[in-house]
Amino acid sequence: MLNGKKVLFSGMQATGNLTLGNYLGALKNWVNLCEEYECFYSVVDLHSITVRQDPTILRQRARKLLMIYIAAGIDPEKNCLYYQSHVSGHAELAWILNCFTYMGELNRMTQFKDKAAKHADNINAGLFTYPVLMAADILLYQADVVPVGIDQMQHLELTRDIAQRFNGVYGDVFTVPEAYIGKVGAKIMSLQDPAKKMSKSDENPHASIYLMDDPDTIMRKCKRAVTDSEGQILYREEQPGIRNLIDIYSACTGKRPEEVVKEFDGKGYGDFKTAVGEAVVSVLKPLQARYEELNKDKTYIDGIIKANAEKASYTATKTLRKVQRKVGFPDRVR
Ligand code: ATP
Ligand code: LTN
16 A cells, blocks of 8 residues: 555566557556556666667657656556666666576566567577566555556566465565456457568558558558458457457447447448548547647656656565565665
């Protein structure tokens, strides 16, 4: 508990450009959670360097991601939005937790296996211990809940195991976090291959709608979306392309899939794709406008970065000192 509320932690990597999937599946749902939880949303730049990055681009993207958090409607006065690298406690706790995590556990992580296969020339120790850093992120704030996609559930389970193991030795030090499953965490699929999720690292630029795409590009991508030859707009597994477009339209307009099916009864795919494109444009336009405004106000953003890093550090340090004491590090002399 913090300030009378349960604590929520989540983070995103600033690698690649954010997609409509990231927005509809994560960001959009994060906006109102601060009513119920004390929320920490980090730009997890320490995680980003587990794969090689261009330093200038990483710095730009990290700032852009922080501004996108705000442009998406996450109020930086009510939520703690900060860079992971500005709070040294993440790396310090990760070291300690490394000593409470087994090689065998890390060897089982599917994300490690996938990423190691993808970056065979750079299978570094950081990539291997990535989940321990993620555990440190969460445990440092004594988070009760963590909104994550299904792909991160294995990491969250490991976080719980590490927390319980540590608590088993030293008493109740860490809150054991739960996954936060939102109302409908719509999983948005690729526009070019509806069997794959829309992802910021997809090599095909037509597969994903990026948050900063202009209206023409969005319309073009929607019109080119892969569908089928059934010719009917129905919400069913046999038509994954159409089903995905219905999900997108539904998430953008707030209408239920059944209502969407009714609305487009008897209409052609062309008309439907145009409507989907327009719905996406109307959601992204205000976000982009707000982003452009924020981008002009360097002083405001710098102020947020500084204030929130201090706020995050304060909470993080409290946990870190307790942990350091428990494992037997000497007290600091004041
Ligand atoms: P990468 O391609 O680099 O793996 P990604 O686009 O899959 O990235 P992540 O950084 O892994 O995105 O995820 C950030 C957040 O966005 C997570 O909470 C994840 O569940 C959510 N998310 C990502 N893609 C989608 C999607 N297609 N539909 C719904 N939610 C998504
Ligand atoms: N691994 C996550 C990003 C992430 C995270 C976290 C999410 C890093 N630390 C802590 C939730 C809580 C990802 O790739 N989506």
